[in-house]
Amino acid sequence: MLRGPDFSTEVNVTSPLHLELSRRDLLISSAATVAVSGHAASPVAAQSMGSDMDYSTSTDYKTQVSFTVNGEQQQLNVDNRTTLLDALREHLHMTGTKKGCDHGQCGACTVLVDGRRINACLTLAVMHEGDNVTTIEGLGAPGNLHPMQAAFVKHDGFQCGYCTPGQICSSLAVLEEIRANIPSHATSDLTQQAKISEAEIRERMSGNLCRCGAYSNILDAIVEVAEARP
Template sequence: MTRSALHDRAAPSLAPAYRFPQPEDSPGMTNPLNEVRFTRRDMLVAGGASAAGAAAGGLVPAPVQAMTGGAPRPEQVSTAAVSFEVNGKPVTLELDTRTTLLDALREHLKLTGTKKGCDHGQCGACTAIVDGRRINTCLTFAVMHEGAKITTIEGLGQPGALHPMQAAFVRHDGYQCGYCTPGQICSAVAVLEEIGQGIPSHVSADLNARMQVTDAELRERMSGNICRCGAYSNIIEAITEVAGEGA
């Protein structure tokens, strides 16, 4: 006997049959369905067939249409003008108000040196310097920076006129695939500015003393910039060299 046949034989004993009202319950009453028996398996099969039929017949979207009042309305896009200075040049853009600063730089201004990595503010590849502070440009809207002064990797230096940090990264091989390098360099430049201004980090031992450029300080401050190739030691060497030159 097959497994299916065994299951069909066992089903009636596992699930009690539904009992229709009997004549003795109401004198004079008769019901032609008294001999019909429904098991739990029968009900599940019937329910599945009903659901499949409703979906095939296009009945499922009806409640959705009723709740939304018919066909979906076209999306209303809100735009706004924003003006800021990018790498020393004034720029005015008309943007969807949901446009991130990262997308404004990459898609509208074609400054593709700033990279889109995780798009969640977790890798640092999109780091740029805004009003002297490094930020993750994927986490902020462009319209929030009216009048700001923005510096991207293109604004730090160009081939033939490299920024000292860019040149140090080349000398110390502070990159491998290079995808994170623009964010690493922008962050490194801002880190040295932070230390010079006496802004402490979580590992600063004495908040009243002059901030020192140490391996621990640099590793802590650069921890938001991820290098998946693992060139961290070379990056620290490059930053340390630039810090020594500026001392």
């Protein structure tokens, strides 16, 4: 006689009901259980049980999304998990927007969506139905550079250039944020119009990293464009 853990339940190990299974028998019985369970979970069985669960075997989890990119209407059929960054680079072949950390920490993938800057690696393409997206390709072209692009060239605001598209897109958004009187951690007086200063620009651009360390040149480029604006 053997007592259970609570010392109150007796288990008769000599009972005729006690069976000794070989490893082979155990595997066979397990396989049979899985087969029966799988049959019970079939769509027919589920329907007969009044279940509203969808047992569809389809793996097509795609959505059609339509948005404007650099002034042109684009329509894509993408996997629901596709980021805006991958949609731009892999589907539309706009490789100016860079994939840096892919975790929203470096700012290399910064683009403008309806005039506001976002990290394209942290948002899904299907979330931007009807939005207006601007990438570095939509700002200017060789021979007709955007003033911010020209200022970056003039002040040597880049070295390897990998972070530059995100830096430029973010720079334009920073000036608009200041113009709209959106405060930052560097804003000293919230009752006054936000002003352009080195402290403001450095704080607002802190999410865009440059491994080459061209920060002072980037700052000079932004200040020049800011001072040239009315």
